[in-house]
Amino acid sequence: MSDNAPGGADGPTRGIELTPEHPPERVADLAALAEDEGFDIAFASSxxxxxDPFVVLSQMADATEEIRLGPGVVNPYETHPVKLAAQTATIDEISGGRGVFGVGAGDRSSLSNLGVERDSPLRRVLxxxxIARDLWDGETVTHEGxxxxxxxxxxxEPPSEAIPVYVGAQGPHMLRMSAKHADGVLVNxxxxxxxxxxxxxVAQxxxxxxxxxxxFESLAFASVSVAxxxxxxxxxxxxxxxxxxxGAAEPVLERHDIDREAASAVSEALEQGDLPEAFGRVTPAMIDAFCIxxxxATVADRFAAALEYVDGIVVGSPLGPDLEDAVVRASDALDRAVEDG
Incomplete structure (x- = not known):
């Protein structure tokens, strides 16, 4: 585990993803609650x-004292990489050295909505x-790639000696690159x-x-719903x-024996913008495969199973039907998973 990583000798890293679909004040309150419940790191999704995740992170910084904070994850297509480095350094500064940089290639379908081509994702993320590391070290950078x-x-000048970099990854090449070059990976x-x-x-x-x-540390960036x-x-x-x-790749669907027609029905409804239809088409097998x-008690068992393969868990969206209750329950589930592990 990296010296700059949020986890430590007390056990697995405990992370949480907070989604700015809610007002910044509410997300900041959830971050404060997560800190009280023992979480090490809070990501604001992008x-x-x-x-805006960085606006929300600034309020999260004001509401907390120790928990590490960062975007989870931003992509270098919507925003220029130099600007992302400056925004992350700002969060590190206002939080007193608690910043982390969660970066990934972004969702292809969301980027296509903006007319953005997601070309050379692995090279662009790396x-x-x-470049961000050089900029944080005070260097002047010229880059053509x-x-x-x-x-x-x-x-x-960010106060952290080195802001930890976590790469959001799912495919084999991004996972391997993260393990070779980053401080951590957020396994989707x-x-x-x-x-x-x-x-x-990751081992490769x-x-x-x-x-x-x-x-280096590997974190499961897992969709969780607890109630x-x-x-x-x-x-x-x-x-x-x-x-x-x-967005699931064919090998992933095969790994879980997800019915192709059922998956296509969900995808088609999403592409048509019919969200109620898409949500209604989700099967129990899909929930079992892609969410904890x-x-x-059930979530604790699933956390324990996940921790066989990773150094920690980021409790991701939706958290649960009641967000505040879900933060507390997720913390309890992590405690149980560690005790039983």
Whole structure:
């Protein structure tokens, strides 16, 4: 585990994803609650249709004292990589050195809505955080690769000695690249089958990791829905699972024996913008494959299974039908998973 990583000797890293579909004040309150419940790191998710993650992170910083904070995850297509480095450095500054940089290639369908071509994703992500590290170190950067920067520098110095970089990844090449070059990976998966496969890819990348890069941690960036009632938790899981199914690669669907016609029906409804139809088409098998959903006890068991393959868990959207209750229950489930592990 990296020296700059949020976890430590007390056990697995405990992360949470907070989605700015809610007003910044509410997300900040949830971050404060997560800190009180023992979470190590809070990510603000980034989608063009929600509130700006960096604005929300600034309020999260004001509401908290110790929890690490960062975007989870931004992409270097909607925003220039140099600007992302400056925004992340600003969060590190205002939080007193608690910043992290969650970066990934972005969702292809969302980017296509903006007329953005997601070309050379692996190279662009790697170049993005390489340049960010140089900028955070006070260097003036000239770069011509998947993007251009000429004599670019930041007019601020982040207090962290090194802001940890976490790469959002799902495919084999991005997973391996993350393990070779980043401080951590956010594995976009919730099921042990996917996490086991991902761990094999990470291991390949770690075999080529330069010694000077230091330690590395792998976190499951898992869709989670927890509630007192299992059916309520599973019902709340439908929206995120629909979007996961809509973007799932064929090998992933095969791994879980997801019916192709059922998956196509979800995808087609999403493409047509018919969200109620898409959510209604989500099957129990899809929820089982792509979300950790159920009561505190059920979720604890699934967390324990996931921790066989990763160094920690980021409790991701939707959290549950009642957000505040879900934060507390997720923390309890993590405690139980560690105790039983």
């Amino acid at each position: 989608h063009y249709f929600n509130r 170049e993005t955080f390489d 998947t993007f251009i920067a000429r004599d670019a520098a930041l007019n601020l 998966a919730a099921h042990p089958k996917d996490l086991e496969w991902s761990a094999e890819q 990348g770690l075999a080529d990791r330069p010694e000077e890069r230091g330690a 007192a009632d299992e059916s309520d938790a599973r019902e709340a899981a439908r929206p995120p699972v629909a979007f996961i199914v809509g 959903a159920g009561t505190t």
